[in-house]
Amino acid sequence: MNAEEMTEVRVEMTVTERVTYNFLVSVEVPADAANDPQALTEHLAENEDLWLDDLPITGGINVSLAVNERDVEGVRLLDEAT
Numbered sequence: 001m002n003a004e005e006m007t008e009v010r011v012e013m014t015v016t017e018r019v020t021y022n023f024l025v026s027v028e029v030p031a032d033a034a035n036d037p038q039a040l041t042e043h044l045a046e047n048e049d050l051w052l053d054d055l056p057i058t059g060g061i062n063v064s065l066a067v068n069e070r071d072v073e074g075v076r077l078l079d080e081a082t
Contacts, residue, residue: 010080014073022064025054 027050033039
């Protein structure tokens, strides 16, 4: 068995994720968009301020969070004292 020598380093990483959230939220929308799924989707996409503060970035009750893609964009080696 060939054992590779390992060592521990401290790094600062930049990671980009593509995430899908499914969550419940109540928003006020124009009446004509309320019963039209396409119009409602367009309205909410154009008006993120209506729901963005309620986006549950750490999960929670009635929340589904799925990481669809994750890429390491960069790594910087840190001094051991840092």
